[in-house]
Amino acid sequence: MDSLKLLHAIFNTAIDGIITIDYRGLIETMNPAALKLFGYEEEELKGKKICTLMPEPDRGAHDSYLHRHQDTGENRIFGIGREVLGLRKNGTTFPFRLAVSEVLYENRVIYTGFIHDLSKEKAAEEKLKKYTEELEGKIKDRTQNLEHLISELEKARDEAARAMEQQQELNLLKTRFVSMASHEFRTPLSSIQLSALLIDKYLQKKDPENIHKHTGKIKNSVAHLTGILNDFLSLEKLEAGKTQMLLQHFDLVKFSEDLIEEMQLISKENQTIVYQHTGSISQVYLDPNLLKNAAINLVSNAIKYSGENTFIEFNTEVDDGEVCITVKDNGIGIPAEDQKNLFEPFFRAHNTGNIPGTGLGLNIVKRYIELMGGKVVCHSAQHQGTSVSLIFKKL
Missing domain, CATH: 3.30.565.10 (Histidine kinase-like ATPase, C-terminal domain)
Known part of the structure; x- marks a missing residue:
């Protein structure tokens, strides 16, 4: 149960938007960051088609993408990060980077979308583009300021490169987290489930030795999950600046x-x-x-x-x-x-x-x-x- 609370906490406090849909494309959950990005309340979207959040032509094409993937396995939107436009409740659009994963959970398929708002990055790119155009005009008229203008352009380029490097580091961090969480949670949970099933079997046979062995495995798995939770809680306190030092x-x-x-x-x-x-x-x-x-x-x-x-x-x-x-x-x-x-x-x-x-x-x-x-x-x-x-x- 603690691991579920942890996942809920991560889901609810994530900076990026997270949306899950079922195999029909109906919205099941949206975290607060996603609701804020699109300008909706949770009850307004739950059970609605995900294409509600898309402008044309993506709105009309989404269902065909989803059905084609389910029928043929063709991979046009899943497992591939790409830039798309989102449609807010007020009718305005905004750019974001979308990464979609397919998860088999409790014998059903769930699709999870991770949404990173690119509005600021796009605005910065547009600003840089506009500034470059103005710079080229000034170079023609004011050759005496050439060195200064080139210096400013290089500064803007370096800032863009740093922003790209930071984004790459963030993506790498997300990849490491997903890989770690999927393995570290799945393994002990699978062990607990298997041991519980075997205990039921050994109870019928009145086999206390094997019952004791598998209760031990359950305890070890729970201890492992508790250790993971403690690591996450320690990291969260450090990130939030709540770790107090008492010398x-x-x-x-x-x-x-x-x-x-x-x-x-x-x-x-x-x-x-x-x-x-x-x-x-x-x-x-x-x-x-x-x-x-x-x-x-x-x-x-x-x-x-x-x-x-x-x-x-x-x-x-x-x-x-x-x-x-x-x-x-x-x-x-x-x-x-x-x-x-x-x-x-x-x-x-x-x-x-x-x-x-x-x-x-x-x-x-x-x-x-x-x-x-x-x-x-x-x-x-x-x-x-x-x-x-x-x-x-x-x-």
């Missing part, structure tokens, strides 16, 4: 020993977490909650990406000028080509395979540590393990 003095050694004792319980068979502290003092002035969340994430990664019968090192060091916490493993490591994207949200290295994860952990760790004025340093090589250090200037 206080505490004993780093006692903090580390308690954390390791807790993490040892979830380690793999014969995995051992070894702790060592360097320095004659152990008092630090940091936020223990933010630091604990970051350290748990690093140790969890070390456990997850290392095999059985391995050692994980957890080292702390405090001197007169610096506090350093390092987690080191001998796991699969991070390929060199992936390390430049390591702290981006929803990014996962290509060698993680089927190991579960949201790709949010290190992004959240980095932001927590920077919130406390520290930095994150990572050293890794594929098949040679990973070392991540959290470094703070001692206050």
Whole structure:
């Protein structure tokens, strides 16, 4: 249920418009961003044909596109991002980028449209075009200002390039999120469903051993979904600026020993977490909650990406000028080509395979540590393990 609430929250707070329709082209849901773009209330559109939101000629051709896709599989509008015009309630039109996906959900087909308003971009392009035309006229009449005018044109071009680069980054982020969510939610939910069915079967056979095994699988899947939810909630609080920092003095050694004792319980068979502290003092002035969340994430990664019968090192060091916490493993490591994207949200290295994860952990760790004025340093090589250090200037 928590995962559904999360999806609803994402749907309702998305900056871009999201619309879902059924196989007949009838509108089922629109998020607030989509309603605002088209100028409607939700009850005015629910159950109406999606072509209501289209000007001609798209309005008349939409149903034929949809039927042709369903009958022949011809792909003219699905899975292809393109620019189209939308028709507002007041009769005005606006340009937007449309990406449509086809989803099989509860034995029926649902089509989801993601709408990114291009009004500002188009206005900027038109403004740039108009300005360029005026510039060409001035060049003919005022050759003495040639260098200045060329400089202005290059500036406008650079701004357009930056806008395009930002849009490409946003599209990449969306792609990573959809890929992560579809895999990370589907896998545990499928496991829960299968185990529930098998429990019904084993109840009839009075087979407590298998019942216990599958209830364990359900618990693990629920715990996995809860972890995903916690990552999303942490990211949402960071994005909204709601993450509060509360610095206080505490004993780093006692903090580390308690954390390791807790993490040892979830380690793999014969995995051992070894702790060592360097320095004659152990008092630090940091936020223990933010630091604990970051350290748990690093140790969890070390456990997850290392095999059985391995050692994980957890080292702390405090001197007169610096506090350093390092987690080191001998796991699969991070390929060199992936390390430049390591702290981006929803990014996962290509060698993680089927190991579960949201790709949010290190992004959240980095932001927590920077919130406390520290930095994150990572050293890794594929098949040679990973070392991540959290470094703070001692206050």
